[in-house]
Amino acid sequence: MAVDASLAGRTFPPTPPYTVSExxxxxxxxxxxxxxxxxxxxxxxxxxxxxxxxxxLMEDPSVGIALHRVVHGDQRFTYTRPVVVGDVLTATxxxxxxxxxxxxxxxxxxxxxxDAEGLPxxxxxxxxxxxxxxx
Amino acid sequence: xxxxxxDELPEQTYTVTRAALVRYAGASGDFNPIHWSQRVAxxxxxxxxxxxxxxxxxxxxxxxxxxxxxxxxxxxxxxxxTKPVVVPDDETxxxxxxxxxxxxxxxxxxxxxxEVTSGGEKVLGMPKAVLRA
Numbered sequence: 001m002a003v004d005a006s007l008a009g010r011t012f013p014p015t016p017p018y019t020v021s022e023x024x025x026x027x028x029x030x031x032x033x034x035x036x037x038x039x040x041x042x043x044x045x046x047x048x049x050x051x052x053x054x055x056x057l058m059e060d061p062s063v064g065i066a067l068h069r070v071v072h073g074d075q076r077f078t079y080t081r082p083v084v085v086g087d088v089l090t091a092t093x094x095x096x097x098x099x100x101x102x103x104x105x106x107x108x109x110x111x112x113x114x115d116a117e118g119l120p121x122x123x124x125x126x127x128x129x130x131x132x133x134x135x
Numbered sequence: 136x137x138x139x140x141x142d143e144l145p146e147q148t149y150t151v152t153r154a155a156l157v158r159y160a161g162a163s164g165d166f167n168p169i170h171w172s173q174r175v176a177x178x179x180x181x182x183x184x185x186x187x188x189x190x191x192x193x194x195x196x197x198x199x200x201x202x203x204x205x206x207x208x209x210x211x212x213x214x215x216x217t218k219p220v221v222v223p224d225d226e227t228x229x230x231x232x233x234x235x236x237x238x239x240x241x242x243x244x245x246x247x248x249x250e251v252t253s254g255g256e257k258v259l260g261m262p263k264a265v266l267r268a
Contacts, residue, residue: 031162040207043196076213
């Protein structure tokens with residue numbers, strides 16, 4: 001079943017605030033073999049917050065996405081500044097585009113990640129490919 | 136950091152094991168079973184357990200930190216997830232190789248075209264980054 005066309009342009013509520021702790025950054029750095037020197041978190045660390053926003057989209061029953069049919073098509077990050085320990089981050093996801101190709105929904109998402117003051121930190125763009133029953 | 140147009144950055148080789156994927160699942164919160172269960176991965180038509188695309192992109196970011204000589208220098212990072220990295224259930228794992236070429240240096244930063252391969256095949260589509268100048 002294709003997702004509802006009205007999804008395009010929709011903005012979802014901000015994710016609950018995520019406090020960036022030293023332990024979580026160090027754990028993420030260890031998992032990817034990256035360096036954590038007490039300053040910036042690894043560049044892809046904001047996916048933790050963006051992923052929470054994407055999960056909220058995919059689990060929203062009004063959207064009509066079957067989670068096991070979703071694959072990550074592409075990803076882009078633009079950074080205003082690196083994430084640092086002590087940041088309290090929130091992601092607000094907007095569906096920028098929605099197309100149907102060969103029975104699949106191609107969902108273009110943009111998650112604006114902001115700090116406790118509401119200032120921009122990073123924007124995470126992800127394309128989610130939702131394959132139909134026969135695709 | 137002093138990078139010039141045309142510079143070929145030193146190739147970085149990383150090993151990906153099943154244990155690393157489990158660790159990454161925990162660190163990232165992405166517990167999709169195709170990244171740890173052979174049974175689920177093959178049931179959806181994959182050849183086996185595959186690395187998270189974001190894990191492979193994190194390895195590209197790791198190479199960028201190495202080339203920049205510091206963390207926190209990435210201004211932009213992007214790729215398409217084109218070919219899954221299949222990770223065998225053994226101690227050896229699979230190698231992922233990250234290469235980079237400096238394409239342009241502007242006020243915005245140092246534009247780098249990446250190439251991320253495994254077993255000689257490209258696993259990310261058009262991976263690229265901008266580092267602070």
